[in-house]
Amino acid sequence: MNCNYIKNITTLGLALGVFTLTSCEPDDICLAEEAPFVTLKMYYPNSDTDLEDTIFYKAYVNDTLLIESGSNEKDLTVLNLPILTTENRTIKYILEQGSTYKTKFINGNDTVVTTHQAPQDIIYVNYQIDNKYNSKACGFGVFFKDATFTTSNNWIQNLEIVNTTIDDATSTNLNIFAEPRSY
Template identity: 30%
Template sequence: MKKYITVIILAIILIISCEKDDICLENTTPNLVLKFYDAENDTLVKTILIDSLRVINYELLEDYTNTTMDSVSLQLDLNAYKTAYQISSAETSDTIYFSYDRNDVFVSRSCGYKAVFENLTIDSITNNWIKSYNINNTIIDNDTTAHINIYH
């Protein structure tokens, strides 16, 4: 009988001492979302065939090579306060230079910190196929809505 009580007590101690698994289920650092619109009718979403998309001074983003889409989701550099992208369409390229401030926000013990980008601006943009743009939101704290509208 003492043996069973000892086993039960040890089992209870083991169960109580276990920590729950921390799994991060939340989204972490959000991406910058660009949505493409028709330049003549600024309420009409217009798809674009992207020949290539590249981060200036970095790599080509293979997910966006020869792809038709109405929006793109871009990562901003966490180690800098500027990021530049070159978007090519119909064999013409435009380069967009983004500036921003970064604010690190604690999410949870399992997720750690995420970056929230604030004061988003476009320093410069070449106008080959891009006619104009509109910044909808200067704070990037989610990637569910478009932050910038690109008119082409």
């Protein structure tokens, strides 16, 4: 093969590569966005002091269909709850303050097993689905607007709505005020 031919192909390849890399604009590349979550931040009552507690959750639609369960074990002051992107709906979140556990008491030949149920509370989140334009590369994305929050107020003493638009996993939507676990 001719050396000039290889040299020309190499030069053309390098020129094409440089042109391709320098012609992209910031909105030409779509980075994977995090799915939106309902983000809860926990505080002690009547305070801005973070409440660090392990919260376990179960998320239901139509009150009975389990869509996800999990906990906030990585960050004990923030809880990210899943949300569905398929249709406007209400999601029921059952929050448990800690985990249910059992104790055994042995008295002679008798063993008494007691189950200690973790305190539970329910938060209902109702929302509307809408679309927003992200960028030329990403196109349109889903966000949730007009979110409303209600609770059964068992161990959660108060709710403070911070943001009724749910469009990422970093903005707090709801502050929860509660006492720490008593066990």
